[in-house]
Amino acid sequence: MRGTSLRQKQLPPRLDGVGPISESEFSFTITRVAVAQICHSVGFYGAQNSALEALTDITTRYLEAIGKLGAASSNSDRRTQSNLPDFIVALEDLASIQGFPGLSDIRSHSLWTSAVINDLMKLVKYRDEIPFAQPLPPKRSFVQGAKRKLLKHTGDNKRLYCNGGSWRHVPSWLPPVPVVEEKDKEQKGEVKWECWEEREEEKWDCRRETVERECNNENFQVSGKRxxxxxxxxxxxxxxxxxxxxxxxxxxxxxxxxxxxx
Amino acid sequence: MNGQSSQQQPKDGRHDDDAALTEFLASLMDYTPTIPDELVEHYLAKSGFQCPDVRLTRLVAVATQKFIADVATDALQQCKARQSAVIKDKRDKQQKDKRLILTMEDLSKALREYGVNVKHQEYFADSPSAGLDAASREE
Incomplete structure (x- = not known):
């Protein structure tokens, strides 16, 4: 056989066969199956292992590139969460190599009329959907990913190690993030609007009183000798x-x- | 009057675009891309892209699927063109070689248009039987 049949849907075992599969290998294997399905839908009967792996690698890099460009776009607007315009900007950046209608006046036109989005609309409308071959296994914990949560440091300081969960993009070699203690936790919970207004007014009254008291004090002097x-x-x-x-x-x-x- | 009508046109056009986009985003809730949501979320979280909206995750999946499908289509055209050139010489093997198989050679040619330069060996033993085909031809 020259190539591997694309209909082979079972997950291949780990190459070296030693130890459990890591998270990156697991996600790579799943991507490989999805890429094989896409190739099969295009019309290929089979694929060389090396070619399929190269295309899978490009897929993962493409996904990460969209994520990085979208995150950069949202961060430059002083946001942490990304939205649709960020995604469109990222996609236009990536599609600028091939070019698309309206590329010459990029950013000046409305993002909603972007040709890139129109292409996606056509794809969703006219192409048959091919669901993933097998249902994904439930979320599992990996050996290396055992720390994959915001871990509380048990030492002297209250510090957080952010090397997991939604903090996956933060490198694990970075020092832990100090915990910001919220002083008034009452505000964190839900408070009725009227109560909140009353509370704010009380605070303002307190501040005004202290300022007036200081101004009226006759012994008010600049402290310290110059x-x-x-x-x-x-x-x-x-x-x-x-x-x-x-x-x-x-x-x-x-x-x-x-x-x-x- | 003319000026007013010319001003109203882009507004209506934008309204139509917004409506079409909203409809498209709503249709994504029922659409299942080939790349699973969890996989996209994993890679997006790895690169710092935070978005709780499922529709945007699916949009990313659709965009990636389109990119890969475009690359694969180009590689398929390369494969067909190559095979049509080879088959002229040996018509007896036409049936055997008609199966379209994604190879590194076609893929690297297709990827060149997408800004990806794939360097691969001229001869790469992919499997133990990789060289057998060529040897039998020489005989």
Whole structure:
């Protein structure tokens, strides 16, 4: 046999046959099946192993490229979650190599009329849908992915290691993220709108009272003693540059407008 | 009057586009792409793309499916063109060689148009019987 039959739908075993399959290998294998299905739908009878693996690799890279470009687009708009315009921008960036109608005035037109989206609409409308060959197994934990959650560091500091879940893009060698403790947890829960307004008003009243109390206090003075600063001004003949020498500074809080001696 | 009508046209066009897009996104809820949602979510999460909307995940799957289908179609054309050139010499093997098989040679030619340069060996022993076909031909 020259090639592998695309109808072979069972997942191939691990190549070296040692140890359990890792998460990346697992996802790669599933992608391989999906790519084989797409090739079969196009009209291929079989495929070389190397060609199928190359195409699978390109598929995974394409998916990650869409993700990275979309995330970059949303981050540049100061958002963490991506939306449809981000996706369209990412797709147009990726499709710019082949070109598409309207590429010359990219970004100036409305994104909704993008030719890339129109192509996808046609694909969904006219091409038969080919569901994945087998139902996916339920979510499983991998050996390497045992830490795949926001792990709480059990040491002295409350810190989070973000190397799993939706934080998969954060490299695991980065230091842990410190926990931000929320001071008033009451606000976190749902509060009725009227109650919330009342609470805000109370806070404002408290602040106003403290400001007024401080202003009315007669003994209100600037705390701390100010130090003395001396400067000497003269013309340096060597380099023909006017120099200002700071001779002596007393105290840390040397301010402007103090006594200056020539 | 003319000016008003010319101003209204793009508004109506945009409205139609919005309606078509909304309808398209709604139709994605019933559409099952070949690439499963979980797989797309895995790769998107790996690259930092956060979106809880299933429709967008499916849109990514559809876009990837389209890309791969385009590449495979190009490779298929390459394969057909190559076979039609070879078969002229040996018509007796026409039936045997008619099966279309995705090869590295066709794939690399197809991918060149998509900005991917695939470097592969001139001869690559894919399977133990990879070289047998050529040897039998020489005999």
């Amino acid at each position: 130090g003395k600063v001396r400067f000497r001004m003269g013309v340096g003949l060597d380099n023909k540059v006017v120099r200002v020498r700071n001779l002596r500074v007393k105290g840390v809080t040397a301010g402007i407008g103090k006594r200056v001696n020539n």
